[in-house]
Amino acid sequence: MLLKYLTGKNEDIPAGSSAIFFGFSAIFWFVVGTGLGSFNAAKLAFPDFVTGTELFAFGHMRQVHVLAVIVGWISMAFAMTMMYMTPALGNTKLWSEKLGLWTGMMWNIGLSTALFTLWIGITSGREYSDFAWPLDLVILLGVIAPLCINVIMTIAHRRTQGIYITNWFFGSCTFMVGIVLLVGNSPEYFHLTGLSEAYLTWWNAHNLLGLWITPVAAAIAYYTVPKLTGNPLYSHRIGHMHFWSIIVFYSTPASHHIMSSPIPEWLKSFASVEGVLILIPAVAFVANILLTMKGKWTLFVENIETKFTMTGVLLAIPLNMQGGFQQTRSINWYIHGTGWIVAHAHLALLGMSTFLEIAAVYFGLQQMLKRKVYSLALANIHYWFVLIGFCIYWISMTIAGLIQGAGKIYEVPYIDVVIAEHPYMIARWVGGTMVFTGNLVWLFNMWMTARVGTLVPEGRYAHELAYDR
Amino acid sequence: MAFKEYRLGSAMVGGALGLSMIITIFMPSFDLRSAVSTKMALEKQLSAGFDIGFGYADPLLLGINRPLTVVLDADPKTGAKFDPPVTAYIYKPGVPMPPNIRHPHDLGKGVQDLSEGLGQIGSVSGSNHRVGTREGVVFTVGLGEFDGEELSYIENASATRGWTPDATLAAAGDKNTFKISQGKTEFVxxxxxxxxxxxxxxxxxxxxxxxxxxxxxxxxxxxxxxxxxxxxxxxxxxxxxxxxxxxxxxxxxxxxxxxxxxxxxxxxxxxxxxxxxxxxxxxxxxxxxxxxxxxxxxxxxxxxxxxxxxxxxxxxxxxxxxxx
Incomplete structure (x- = not known):
């Protein structure tokens, strides 16, 4: 059927096809990515687990986990939400379902190729832009560019007067992430060296988070929360403040990732101040969403999408408090390069961002398939496995990070730090495995939804129907 | 698209992102480009060679077409003894040049002048960084004076001392040959x-x-x-x-x-x-x-x-x- 649509006329493709395709691809990559994460964590806890083979060594697997999750799960979930939210908010159809399907196709092929080459060791040696540069170009031109065109053309062809805040984010973020990939990979295209290379590596990494993952995840909540609760967004104006302060403040503090390198001091100070200013969009977002929930907090318990969304929003609070202050010099010197940062990264990507996306994928898949989710019980299992697994991971890595930080400043022999961290490495593996298990349940649940979920009558939303099981 | 506020909004997004890039990329580039290579940087550059990541000369990152580092007890051409030993970096034919042979400006003030003057790095023939040279080149790190300051510089020993890759390699022997560049590839x-x-x-x-x-x-x-x-x-x-x-x-x-x-x-x-x-x-x-x-x-x-x-x-x- 996919093949038929890919070669068929755009008009013949049912609305929502690309959203469904992206949705299931995203869940698939989430299962793959968290599975790899669990495997890697096992190797850190038990170094002789699967040993002596080059391809299954930790150094060959770690970056595959990171990029499978970022490019496969998170970004594809973003694309999925764009495919159904952008037209819904413009009261129109997606500009081109066919282009959407081709984008999804290119995405899966490109990402599989890129992850495979990365796995066998073909890399640029630059964190978060590890792929060899021809594959970076494939992702930029074959995936991000068509996605951006589709989103912006859908917004341009909207049948509403204004542009809702979510679409502000979608339109500008798909554009900006293209610029980030173009500029951020320039050390590979133009063979830049030395500190320029190091700085641009982190400029790229920081802005992927700042201009893509964080704002798009927030934009999703601006759609799902009003939709699920029936409340209008508390303030569109605060939403705009969020939008503009993200672009101004979040795009500048890249160098706080390499505070201990000899880059110019003014740049570090500037980055540090701008990093604290990220609290402005962060607080604006959280406050706006929490106030939107007014009078509807029962849905936090009753409705699975609201449960996921609000958990993500609540996790944004510790995320932003950590993020705003851990990059200042007074804190960064203690925790830089420790497990604290790993915990923080998972709080951002697996905590805040992922929970918002899971909700949007649940919501969107039900909407596009016109079927009620197969089982609330399984969805709740999914929720608790991911949440508890994440919490175990986050808390254990935070503790491990504090141990490492103390070991660092008191100049404890390194091996003693490794010994002290061992229990937390096991906890990390347990947590990661729980997340992976939860996602397997989710994949099954959504598969069953697509096959046997109760049909949603025309003109109704799936979340208005009672759960079946 | 008829509403002016959205045009304004788009322009403002571009303006804000542009300003942020001016501050975070354009302005630091002056500081970063003015960095003067230290001896450590020259040694690392010459021993590692061109980009370690994916590239035309070594697309599968097998560590092929990489320079070799040798420690010499004696001059490969004249046979004169060295004390202390001299480290030389051998770029066989077809091995891509180190990046700053093509972009000597990045060596920094003084180091660039010394490398181009005393070091004769400008005379590397066919110095296309991707394909390397036809005859191969041997580099060493020299020590010179620029504006009253002692600086290390890159010396094209093939030009200044007439060392050829094969003779240098033979003079060093396998025991004193170090595959540092291939090693860094393994590290990555x-x-x-x-x-x-x-x-x-x-x-x-x-x-x-x-x-x-x-x-x-x-x-x-x-x-x-x-x-x-x-x-x-x-x-x-x-x-x-x-x-x-x-x-x-x-x-x-x-x-x-x-x-x-x-x-x-x-x-x-x-x-x-x-x-x-x-x-x-x-x-x-x-x-x-x-x-x-x-x-x-x-x-x-x-x-x-x-x-x-x-x-x-x-x-x-x-x-x-x-x-x-």
Missing amino acids: VQGCWWCHTLLPEQTQDWQVFGAPPYLGDFNGENPTAFGSDRKAPDLLHVGSRNSSREWMLLHFFNPRLVQVNSIMPRFDYLWGEKDAQGNVIDYDKWRVEYLDYANGKRVYPPEVPDYAPDSEIRALIDWVLSLK
Whole structure:
């Protein structure tokens, strides 16, 4: 059927096809990515687990986990939400379902190729832009560019007067992430060296988070929360403040990732101040969403999408408090390069961002398939496995990070730090495995939804129907 | 699109992003470009060569078409003895040039002038950075004076002293040849940098991991591979802390042989199929015997095989020991 649509006329493709395709691809990559994460964590806890083979060594697997999750799960979930939210908010159809399907196709092929080459060791040696540069170009031109065109053309062809805040984010973020990939990979295209290379590596990494993952995840909540609760967004104006302060403040503090390198001091100070200013969009977002929930907090318990969304929003609070202050010099010197940062990264990507996306994928898949989710019980299992697994991971890595930080400043022999961290490495593996298990349940649940979920009558939303099981 | 406010909005997004890029990319570029290469940077650049990451000369990152580092006791041409020994960097025909041969400006003020003047790096024939030269080049690091300041510079020894790659390689012999560039490729490919950083921190690493680097210590290096997630000791100065090849040998084959609590993976697969004597390495037997040792059934662990001269582990150890 996919093949038929890919070669068929755009008009013949049912609305929502690309959203469904992206949705299931995203869940698939989430299962793959968290599975790899669990495997890697096992190797850190038990170094002789699967040993002596080059391809299954930790150094060959770690970056595959990171990029499978970022490019496969998170970004594809973003694309999925764009495919159904952008037209819904413009009261129109997606500009081109066919282009959407081709984008999804290119995405899966490109990402599989890129992850495979990365796995066998073909890399640029630059964190978060590890792929060899021809594959970076494939992702930029074959995936991000068509996605951006589709989103912006859908917004341009909207049948509403204004542009809702979510679409502000979608339109500008798909554009900006293209610029980030173009500029951020320039050390590979133009063979830049030395500190320029190091700085641009982190400029790229920081802005992927700042201009893509964080704002798009927030934009999703601006759609799902009003939709699920029936409340209008508390303030569109605060939403705009969020939008503009993200672009101004979040795009500048890249160098706080390499505070201990000899880059110019003014740049570090500037980055540090701008990093604290990220609290402005962060607080604006959280406050706006929490106030939107007014009078509807029962849905936090009753409705699975609201449960996921609000958990993500609540996790944004510790995320932003950590993020705003851990990059200042007074804190960064203690925790830089420790497990604290790993915990923080998972709080951002697996905590805040992922929970918002899971909700949007649940919501969107039900909407596009016109079927009620197969089982609330399984969805709740999914929720608790991911949440508890994440919490175990986050808390254990935070503790491990504090141990490492103390070991660092008191100049404890390194091996003693490794010994002290061992229990937390096991906890990390347990947590990661729980997340992976939860996602397997989710994949099954959504598969069953697509096959046997109760049909949603025309003109109704799936979340208005009672759960079946 | 008829509403002006959206045009204004789009322009403002562009303006804001542009301004942010001016501040975070354009302005720092002046500081970063003014960095003057230190001796450490020149040595790292010449021993590592062109970009370690994916490239035309070595697309699969096998460590091919890479420069060799040799230590010479005597001049390969005249036979005159060197004391102390001189380190030379051999770029055989077809090996891509180090980045700053093509972009000498990036060497920094003074180092560029000395390298182009005394060092004659401008005379590298056909210095296309991707395909290398037809005859090959041998470089050394020279010491000169610029504006009353002592600076190290790149010397094209093929031009200044008439050294050819083959003669230099023959004069050094296999024992004094170090595959540092291939070793750094292994470092990147095997993902060592996911745990071992290459950046001692400015605040507290002085005593344990050595001095943090200076501004000019990285010119010509790609990737710098600082690493971000330190789960293991920093390696920027590891060769100064531990220069024992035998220790490295045991540690890479199975880290638990020298440090029972280590969580480092075993890199025994880098030995390849045969050892130094050409015998096939029986990994299964080794692992069974090691397990007996670990379980207390043997007093001594099994012998770690000597690596073959063309094994990957040799290159990796060469690189690790070069980090002074």
